[in-house]
Amino acid sequence: MTEILSLVGAFIATAAWMMRTAMRNQNEIADRFIRHLEGAVQDQQRQNRLFRTVLRELTGAVRKNTKAVLQLLEKEEPNESQCNTRCNQTKVQDSGERLRHGD
DSSP, rough: HHHHHHHHHHHHHHHHHHHHHHHHHHHHHHHHHHHHHHOOOHHHHHHHHHHHHHHHHHHHHHHHHHHHHHHHHHOOOHHHHHHHHHHHHHHHHHHHHHHHHHH
């Protein structure tokens, strides 16, 4: 009878040790995974801050370039009549050139 109790006790002790070891390993795995996730979140936050900064700079540069282009267009905007006259002269010259060359 004592042998059976010794075997049962050894079995229970072994089972308890195995469960404790498995739970400790599981806890270590969970801790590593959580550290990995925290690191990934921090990296993502850093990248988001960098993207935000770059987008702000890009937005400012686009606004600046747009203003510069609009100013150039306003300065160089010819009258419609001048444009039509120049365009018609160019068309007439092109037609004359083609007729002379036999195109």
